[in-house]
Amino acid sequence: MLQRLARVPIDTFLLALLAVVALAALFPASGTVGDLLSIVTKVAIALLFFLYGARLSPTEAMHGLRRWRLHLLVLAATFVAFPLLGLAASALVPSVLTPGLYTGVLFLCLVPSTVQSSIAFTSIAHGNVPAAIVSASLSNILGIVLTPLLVVLLMHTTGAPRIDASAVLDIVLQLLLPFVAGQLLRRWLAPWVHRHALVTKAFDRGSILLVVYTAFSMSMTEHIWSTVSPWRVVAVVCAALLAIMLGVTVGMSRLARLNRADAVVVLFCGSKKSLASGLPMALVFFGTGAVGLIMLPLMIFHQIQLFVCAVIASRMSRMDAPEKTGA
Secondary structure, X not given: OHHHHHHOOOOHHHHHXXXXXXXHHHOOOOHHXXXXXXXXXXXXXHHHHHHHHHXXXXXXXXXXXXXXXXXXXXXXXXXXXXXXXXXXXXXXXXXXXXXXXXXXXXXXXXXXXXXXHHHHHHHHOOOOHHHHHHHHHHHHHHHHHHXXXXXXXXXXXXXXXXXXXXXXXXXXXXXXXXXXHHHHOHHHHHHHHHXXXXXXXXXXHHHHHHHHHHHHHHHHHOOHHHOOOOHHHHHHHHHHHXXXXXXXXXXXXXXXXXXXXXXXXXXXXXXXXXXXXXXXXXXXXHHHHHHHHHHHHHHHHHHHHHHHHHHHHXXXXXHHHHHHHOO
């Protein structure tokens, strides 16, 4: 029995995620430490995209821009398939979801996709990173307009939603500018980056660990778990919603006959939702009084997607390795 267990492959990245969650539960970042962690995370993300820019040739970047069919699939998954599932979830009220929790589930279906984790998972799984950068960034930029529009059409909020230009500025400062800087300096940095491929791999995983720790720290410091029993949302809605969307994105890629690298982009960019974009939007739409309960489904979904997609990306990376080595 022990010999069989010894032969079972252990996903060290998943173990690291579990360790980070335990660390956040025992020692959540708050106050000055939380503010410092937020700054460190932003710097790490900017450096990650700087390395992406230094690693990718301009030809590859332009190739990512030309994948218009792929980008349409990601946008369709994010702003069409997800909202339709959110509307369908109204059938779970009140047997499974309270009206307040359903409002949160519907809202999570309307926010944009994640950026940094989607691209990092795409990189880990050996997908089309240039296309992932374009798709994830495009989802967030368009989400500044599409999410408020969908909220107005599908939800009842007090007051007209306001579009905050700082969200676009954050995307430009954290993602696009570092990437462009890496492209401009690629001539000098590319040889070093390729010789030290483990550096970019470490930043891929490190950025995910930072996001997980920050998200769990927020949930602990805000005492969100004591607000309502999260198990019903996790087991019945959030996990099921993610499973359905993973299946939808795989099906869309097969129907569109995408190659493996592009299908990886649709899988990770089209099945995920952004807590970083959703929280400030929720504060604008609902105010501080009600936002805690409304944010609960998005927070739980965000954490589930990080775990599940980390496992999927890690397994895809191991499965793709023999093909790249010719084994």
